[in-house]
Amino acid sequence: MFPFLPTYKSQENKIEKKEIILYKNLYYFVLVADEKLALLTQHWLIMKQTNDLREENLLLTQVCANKFWSEYNELSTILNNISQQLSQIRPRSTSRQYLENEQEKYNQLVKDFSNNEIKYQEILQKYGLQLLTLISDNQQETDDIHRCLYELVQQWNQLQTDLNICQQELKQSMIKSDELNAKLENVSTWFDDKSSFTTNIETNNEFEHIRTFKEHLDNKYIDIINLKQDYTDVEQQNEYVIQEKPNIVEEQFVEIDSKWTQLKDKIQEQ
16 A cells, blocks of 8 residues: 555664664764773873972972082081181190190180081981982982082091191190290299309308309200200291290290309309
């Protein structure tokens, strides 16, 4: 009755099948696209995290490097200043007052040196290690930091050695100064005791007393010469150092020379 109806239904079924296939393909495409998008997003996040971490490390490295070099240069300057001031100390003298003044200067330098020991340890054990860890992949910069730390250790140890040597020399100089001044005092006292020797000489032994006293006086003169040589040996090392004026030791020598001359004149008058 309707000969064309089966043909129409057949075409309709074909269209539905095509639509189903199309929807399936579209769904598969969307699914694959979502997976690729998720994968790309994951890669992007990883790259972003890596880049953020790199920037963070660069910023941290810059901060640590600035801190390291700031502390390093500051300490190096301080040590150079201490070393320069130490070289100006003259630990040899016959003057007790001069040595005490030099000791005060030395004590201040030791105090400055000790006050910076914490900074020194922080540079070695904190700032230096932090920076070396951050730049471990850069061999040239790592070698530079190791070299600078080595030089700092050498500078610190050398200054510490120089300070110890200076202290030993100051102590020895004070001992020698005390010994020299004690000898000068003894010689001066001897002259004072003998200044009136002629008043107690008995007439019968006058010449013998004069001869004996002259021998003692000559021996004292030799003592004076030896003391002057000891004084010269010490003070010639301070040729370019301005000593305090007046020089007490030199004044003692002048006084002793005067006493010796007076006694010598008295003997010649006898």
